[in-house]
Amino acid sequence: MRQTLRDPQQERWQFQLRLKVLSGFIVILCLLLVARLVWLQVVSHGYYHTLAEANRISIVPIVPNRGLILDRNGMVLAENNSTYTLEINPARSGDLDTVIDQLSALVTITPSDRKLFRKLLDEAHGLSPAPIRSRLTETEIARFSVNRYRFPGVEIQARLIRNYPLGASASHLIGYIGRINEADQDRLDDQDLTDQYRGTNHIGKLGIEGHYEQELHGVTGSEQVETDAGGHGVRSLARIDPVAGNDLTLTIDAALQQAAEKAFGDHRGALVAIEPATGEVLALVSQPGFDPNLFVDGIDQDNWNALNNSPDKPLNNRALRGQYPPGSTVKPLMALAALTLGKRSTAYKIPDPGYFSFPGSSHRYRDWREGGHGWVDMHLSIVQSCDTYYYSLANDLGIDAMHDFFTQFGFGQKTGLDIDGEMPGLYPSTEWKQKRFKQDWYGGETVISGIGQGYVLATPLQLAQAMATLANNGVMMRPHLVRAIRDRATGSIRAIPPETVRSLQLKQADIDFVRDAMVDVMKPGGTAAQAGTGAPYLIAGKTGTAQVVGVRQGEKYSESRTAERNRDHALFVAFAPADQPKIAVAVLVENGGHGGSIAAPIARQVLDFYLLGQKVKAVPTANESGEDSAHD
Amino acid sequence: MPTIKELRTRLLAPLDPTLFNTSLLLMALGFVVLYSASGSDMGKVLSQVRNLGLAFMAMWAMAITPPHKIERIVFPIYGVALVALLGVALFGEVSHGARRWLHLGPLRVQPSELMKIALPLALAGYFEWRGKAINWRDFVVAALLLLVPVGLVVRQPDLGTALLIASSGFYVLYFAGLSWKVMGGLFAAGLAAMPLVWHVMHDYQKKRILTLLDPTQDPLGAGYHTLQSMIALGSGGMFGKGWLRGTQSHLDFLPEHTTDFVFAVFGEEFGLLGALVFLTAMLVIITRGLFIANEGSTPFARLVAGSLSMTLFTYTFVNMGMVSGILPVVGVPLPFLSYGGTSLVTLFISIGILMSVHHHRKLVKQ
Numbered sequence: 001m002r003q004t005l006r007d008p009q010q011e012r013w014q015f016q017l018r019l020k021v022l023s024g025f026i027v028i029l030c031l032l033l034v035a036r037l038v039w040l041q042v043v044s045h046g047y048y049h050t051l052a053e054a055n056r057i058s059i060v061p062i063v064p065n066r067g068l069i070l071d072r073n074g075m076v077l078a079e080n081n082s083t084y085t086l087e088i089n090p091a092r093s094g095d096l097d098t099v100i101d102q103l104s105a106l107v108t109i110t111p112s113d114r115k116l117f118r119k120l121l122d123e124a125h126g127l128s129p130a131p132i133r134s135r136l137t138e139t140e141i142a143r144f145s146v147n148r149y150r151f152p153g154v155e156i157q158a159r160l161i162r163n164y165p166l167g168a169s170a171s172h173l174i175g176y177i178g179r180i181n182e183a184d185q186d187r188l189d190d191q192d193l194t195d196q197y198r199g200t201n202h203i204g205k206l207g208i209e210g211h212y213e214q215e216l217h218g219v220t221g222s223e224q225v226e227t228d229a230g231g232h233g234v235r236s237l238a239r240i241d242p243v244a245g246n247d248l249t250l251t252i253d254a255a256l257q258q259a260a261e262k263a264f265g266d267h268r269g270a271l272v273a274i275e276p277a278t279g280e281v282l283a284l285v286s287q288p289g290f291d292p293n294l295f296v297d298g299i300d301q302d303n304w305n306a307l308n309n310s311p312d313k314p315l316n317n318r319a320l321r322g323q324y325p326p327g328s329t330v331k332p333l334m335a336l337a338a339l340t341l342g343k344r345s346t347a348y349k350i351p352d353p354g355y356f357s358f359p360g361s362s363h364r365y366r367d368w369r370e371g372g373h374g375w376v377d378m379h380l381s382i383v384q385s386c387d388t389y390y391y392s393l394a395n396d397l398g399i400d401a402m403h404d405f406f407t408q409f410g411f412g413q414k415t416g417l418d419i420d421g422e423m424p425g426l427y428p429s430t431e432w433k434q435k436r437f438k439q440d441w442y443g444g445e446t447v448i449s450g451i452g453q454g455y456v457l458a459t460p461l462q463l464a465q466a467m468a469t470l471a472n473n474g475v476m477m478r479p480h481l482v483r484a485i486r487d488r489a490t491g492s493i494r495a496i497p498p499e500t501v502r503s504l505q506l507k508q509a510d511i512d513f514v515r516d517a518m519v520d521v522m523k524p525g526g527t528a529a530q531a532g533t534g535a536p537y538l539i540a541g542k543t544g545t546a547q548v549v550g551v552r553q554g555e556k557y558s559e560s561r562t563a564e565r566n567r568d569h570a571l572f573v574a575f576a577p578a579d580q581p582k583i584a585v586a587v588l589v590e591n592g593g594h595g596g597s598i599a600a601p602i603a604r605q606v607l608d609f610y611l612l613g614q615k616v617k618a619v620p621t622a623n624e625s626g627e628d629s630a631h632d
Numbered sequence: 633m634p635t636i637k638e639l640r641t642r643l644l645a646p647l648d649p650t651l652f653n654t655s656l657l658l659m660a661l662g663f664v665v666l667y668s669a670s671g672s673d674m675g676k677v678l679s680q681v682r683n684l685g686l687a688f689m690a691m692w693a694m695a696i697t698p699p700h701k702i703e704r705i706v707f708p709i710y711g712v713a714l715v716a717l718l719g720v721a722l723f724g725e726v727s728h729g730a731r732r733w734l735h736l737g738p739l740r741v742q743p744s745e746l747m748k749i750a751l752p753l754a755l756a757g758y759f760e761w762r763g764k765a766i767n768w769r770d771f772v773v774a775a776l777l778l779l780v781p782v783g784l785v786v787r788q789p790d791l792g793t794a795l796l797i798a799s800s801g802f803y804v805l806y807f808a809g810l811s812w813k814v815m816g817g818l819f820a821a822g823l824a825a826m827p828l829v830w831h832v833m834h835d836y837q838k839k840r841i842l843t844l845l846d847p848t849q850d851p852l853g854a855g856y857h858t859l860q861s862m863i864a865l866g867s868g869g870m871f872g873k874g875w876l877r878g879t880q881s882h883l884d885f886l887p888e889h890t891t892d893f894v895f896a897v898f899g900e901e902f903g904l905l906g907a908l909v910f911l912t913a914m915l916v917i918i919t920r921g922l923f924i925a926n927e928g929s930t931p932f933a934r935l936v937a938g939s940l941s942m943t944l945f946t947y948t949f950v951n952m953g954m955v956s957g958i959l960p961v962v963g964v965p966l967p968f969l970s971y972g973g974t975s976l977v978t979l980f981i982s983i984g985i986l987m988s989v990h991h992h993r994k995l996v997k998q
Contacts, residue, residue: 014809015934019922022806022942026918029949030911036956040866041904048866052880059856192835195856 060225061199064218065160067245069174069208071254072280072483077174078209080160084136086144089129090121092153099151100132106147107133107140112300120179120298129153134161134297162202162296168289170257172317173250173281173419173481175207176292178299196220205295207317208248208481211419215485218245244488251280251483259609260285263602269569269589270318272464273606276581278498279468279477281417282610284461286318311565320415320422323457324588327544328385329573330406330452332514333466334393335378337405339510343396346513349377356391358443365391365447368545382517383526385543387451394450399441402449403429408504409466410476411458416501417479425462428455453547463586467573471540471581473511474504515540519578528572531600537611538578541603543596544571567591572599576607583610646695646991650920651983658913658968659684661898666971668876669890669897676890676971683973687980694984698992699933702985703757709746710754710777716743717784724788744785744793745974749981751781751797752939755804760932766808774805791837792950792962799946803939808931841960857888861896861955865907872903890971892963895955911952914967917983918945924990933989940982 040048069078086107093099100117103109113133120130136144141156148154162177180188180203188194188203197203198220204213221242225235260271264287271285294303307315316322338344354372355364367373367387373380381389394402407413412427426432428449430441448454458466461479469476478499485494518540522532527543546569570592575584585603592598663677670676694702720734720743734743755774762770778801785794806815830838864880873879878900889897899907921941928934944967951966953959965975 011809011931015807015938016926018807018809019926019938023922026915026945029945030915032958033911033949033952033956034908036953036958037865037899037904037907040862040956041869041899041907044866045869048863049869051863052867 060223062221062223062239062242063199064220064242065244066162066177066202067216067218067486067488068247069216070247070249071252071257072250072282073253073255074249075254076165077170077250077252077254079163079165081163082158083134083161084141085131085134085157085159085161086136086140087129087131087155087157088117089153089155093151094153099154103132103144103151103154106143107136109133112302116298116300129155131157131297134159164292166254166258167293168291169261170252170254170284171207171289171292172286172319173207173252173284174292175209175211175419176205176295177202177209178205178295179203179297202296206421207419208250212248212482215248216245218488219243246488247486248482249484249486250481251275251278251282252284252481253282253610256606256610257283257285260602260606261287261289263605264589267589267592267598267602268312268318269587269592269599270322270460271585271587271602271606272319272461273583273585273610274464274468274479276468276471276575276584277477279465279479280483280498281479281481282583283606284319284481286316286322288312288314290314317421318460318588318590320417320419320459320461322588323423323425323459324569324571325454325456325546326452326458326463327546327569327571328387328451329463329542329544329571329586330450330456331382331385331390332470332518332542333406333409334390334397334402334450335382335517336470336506336510336514337397337402338378338393339513340405340506341397341401344378344393346378349375350389350392352376352386352388354388356388356395356447358395363444365444378513379517379520382514382542383520385521385527390450391447394446395443397446397450399446399449400429400431402446403427403432408502409469410462410501411456411466415461415465415479417461418481422461423459425459426455426457452544460586460588463571463573463588464584467575467586468581468584469504470511470514471575471584473508474506476501476504515578518542518574522574528596528600531572531596531604535576535604535608537576537607539574539576539604539607540578540581541572541574541600543594543600544573545569545594546571548591564591567593570594570597570599572596572603574600574603574607576611583607643696646987647692648695648920648924648987648990651917651987654913654916654920655968655980655983658910658917661910661913662969664875665894665898665901665969666890668878668901669894670971672876680971680976683976686973687976690977691980691984691987694981695987695991697988699928699930699936699985699989702753702936702988703760703932706750706753706757710750713743713746713750714781714784717747717781719743721784721787742974744788744790744797745978747781747785747797748793748800748943748978749940751778751801752804752943753936755801755808756932756935756939759804759808759935760930768811771805771808771810771814774801774808778802778805789834790963792964795962796943796946796950796964800939800943803942804935807925807935807938857893857961858954858957861893862957864896864900865956868900868903870904872899872901872906875901877901892951892965892970893955894969894971895952895966898969899955910969911948914944914948918942918948921986924986924993927993928989929993933993937986937989940985944979944982 065080068076068080071077086103088096088099090096100109100114109132117130117132133140136156144151144156164171164174164176179201180197184203185194188197196217196219200217200220204210204216209216219242221240223239224237256273260273260283264271264285267287269285269287271283272281273283274281290307294307299307335344339346352367352372352374354370355366357364365387368385372388373384373386376384376386376389378389380386403412406427412425414422414424428441428445433439433441433445433455445454449456465476465479468479478501480496480499482496484496486492487494519538520526521528521541521543522535522539523529526532528541532539532541548566548568568591570587570589572587573585575581583606585606587599587603587606589598589602663680666680667674667677716734724734755777758774758777759766759770778798782794782798782801785797833841860880864878867873867880868878878897880896880900895907898910902909918941921937921944925934925937925941928937947964947967950959950962950964951970954961954964965972967975967979
């Protein structure tokens with residue numbers, strides 16, 4: 001290339017040449033623009049004039065029907081009901097307060113209706129109509145219709161409204177839809193979905209409704225409507241039909257879900273039941289629940305405050321967001337770890353004086369049974385939930401080996417359940433502590449980790465998954481809530497296949513040994529013998545208790561002397577039938593005391609219901625059951 | 633002590649009457665159409681008047697600064713703009729799927745706007761600095777100076793702005809004497825790469841191109857804007873429906889009707905006649921700018937003036953082409969008519985630089 005510009009004169013000459021060339025381009029492009037404008041504004045003026053003036057054409061979106069949510073047996077969990085709402089268009093109605101006052105003579109309008117109306121109007125920046133009342137009764141419709149001439153800009157609109165027929169049942173997992181807010185709008189813009197949501201007012205916020213929003217929403221249709229000068233539709237010119245959202249069939253058994261919720265009675269807590277072979281979640285309970293129908297048209301302030309400020313935290317999905325110390329429910333896995341890593345034989349016995357101490361230290365890690373269990377082998381350690389056995393075992397295994405083993409069983413990581421908000425729990429390691437606290441790990445911390453205390457935290461969902469994995473002989477399946485998706489466009493049904501997360505390297509003999517010990521937990525002499533009484537099938541179970549407040553050295557925990565909210569959490573994990581597992585379950589009862597007396601009976605009722613179809617009655621509340629002696 | 637008269641001459645002399653008066657005329661059109669497009673929102677008009685005050689000060693400041701003084705700070709400006717773009721890539725605020733904004737205390741700045749001016753200035757400064765020894769290596773360096781910020785803006789992603797920044801830089805290379813063969817080669821390579829570009833484009837970008845070919849395909853989505861703005865323009869006819877009488881804009885059919893699509897409102901209410909008046913006024917400014925470029929005293933002055941004038945044309949053409957449906961929808965404001973502070977200040981800085989080049993054309997760098 002010869003781009004050397006030595007001569008200023010030559011450079012000037014070149015610059016001018018290039019200016020001329022570009023000027024030519026400008027002329028050509030301007031002519032093109034002018035030609036286009038002439039085409040639009042002169043030649044095609046008549047056509048566009050017709051479109052714009054004489055018969056204005058508006059393109060009206062047609063909102064698709066939202067997909068249904070069904071349980072595994074076809075019971076409807078979320079549906080669309082047609083209802084009538086009263087809407088006010090602020091641009092045409094005149095003074096709003098006067099109009100609403102006059103309307104309230106015809107239909108019931110509560111102060112919270114007014115507040116909600118103001119809120120929705122603000123969100124629409126006063127540009128589009130907002131509903132003052134939804135779910136009008138027949139009488140109200142009639143009364144308004146007669147007086148309609150008095151209210152310009154107020155109209156009755158037929159709308160489909162989302163309905164959750166089971167109310168508070170399964171509310172955490174189904175979730176709810178709510179009005180699209182600014183955050184939702186931003187997200188839609190980000191995903192370039194704004195066009196798809198033209199005309200749509202609601203969007204899935206939580207649970208299945210939130211996670212499967214794209215499946216449930218459907219494809220928006222459109223209609224070209226010819227309108228007269230007043231903007232009223234005259235006739236339809238073209239129509240692209242909407243495609244309804246896809247129907248979801250859940251893995252949940254709604255009857256089982258309701259039975260489990262009933263079994264909880266007034267207790268707070270969570271229960272997760274999983275089919276071990278597939279990872280299908282049969283029930284996902286978090287008590288107390290809330291009525292999702294409150295959220296559909298925007299929740300009013302009073303209801304919101306009631307839910308949000310309640311000490312029972314009904315909005316919190318404890319099943320996957322509650323992180324609790326798993327307590328003694330980790331012992332079967334500890335035993336399995338010892339066998340797998342060759343740190344214990346099944347016959348190896350330890351003498352249990354009722355506590356564990358490091359050599360040369362006076363600090364005692366106490367067993368729940370004062371005076372100890374005597375000579376304890378592995379089988380007895382599970383059946384009687386001997387703490388001392390696991391203090392000493394943990395000390396021999398070391399925290400990092402325990403961390404690696406429990407991580408295999410899903411501790412400390414999200415299970416990947418197909419709804420949002422899951423918490424990861426925590427299984428500590430020396431590396432974790434160094435990173436988190438910049439501190440060395442202490443031997444004592446290993447010891448208490450051995451009985452599922454200390455830093456160890458797990459969600460009820462993780463515990464259920466760990467049980468399901470054990471029941472499935474070490475093959476971990478991904479827990480999931482959607483079983484099949486019915487495509488409304490084609491009518492075809494897409495089944496969601498079970499997904500294997502990983503196959504653990506375990507010996508079948510070891511698994512069988514641990515399972516048999518867990519079966520004996522439910523038999524006379526075991527910690528959950530009462531809950532196991534009379535079961536016509538084999539249950540493999542394990543109780544657990546999670547401390548809420550620490551108990552000082554030399555003191556004894558007493559349930560009756562401890563405030564209700566500081567009482568221990570009761571835990572129970574199980575699978576059944578033990579020889580051919582169809583269901584694995586984890587139960588957590590907040591401040592329920594010990595696992596054997598509160599959590600295990602709930603699990604038993606759920607197992608009976610699922611395996612035998614038996615009716616369920618609520619477990620009595622803590623106050624009534626008040627025996628203080630037996631611990632774990 | 634200078635007399636009042638001298639002072640006035642010194643302060644006002646740089647304001648080239650052709651540029652100044654035409655800009656005033658165009659701004660007047662801008663306020664008229666903004667009042668209508670915003671639905672008679674006087675607050676919005678007043679806010680734009682404030683923006684104009686700021687823009688005028690920026691213009692005047694540029695106009696009284698001789699080009700060789702501007703030249704001294706072009707690299708620092710470019711450096712700042714580049715660092716800011718990097719900052720956006722690392723810490724930028726995500727809004728509507730793109731990372732374009734940077735928070736600096738209370739300020740929220742869009743560095744890509746700054747780069748629109750900083751890049752041509754820096755490239756012109758580079759060629760001036762290399763002086764008579766320019767050879768092909770300098771074009772490689774210049775191309776790198778151009779591609780780095782453009783690449784950063786593409787990644788935001790903001791393809792429209794990236795193309796505009798690239799074009800403002802390209803004009804400098806072109807005026808500096810980039811070989812015709814190279815340009816021909818680039819053009820051919822561009823054509824050949826089209827299938828590849830199509831492959832890496834985002835879905836929404838593909839949709840915009842497809843929509844351009846047939847806007848009726850997707851009347852609810854991407855085609856909606858184009859279709860509505862074409863109806864607005866077409867129904868305006870030869871003389872327009874009259875001020876405040878546009879139906880398409882007032883019935884909310886038109887999106888962004890005070891910013892990117894303001895020309896549709898203008899064309900609907902003032903017709904082909906109004907559109908031609910606007911286009912003519914724009915051409916007066918652009919022609920004047922190119923004329924000023926031709927008489928610039930130094931290569932820097934010539935390159936800057938040439939590039940800024942051509943960039944003005946690019947904005948005008950791309951926006952009008954988009955609104956009238958011959959170019960895909962990209963977010964490009966129309967000079968003088970679109971509402972918005974940043975683009976107005978940028979616009980008047982360009983005009984101020986043109987004025988400076990003209991006023992100081994007899995000055996030769998020491």
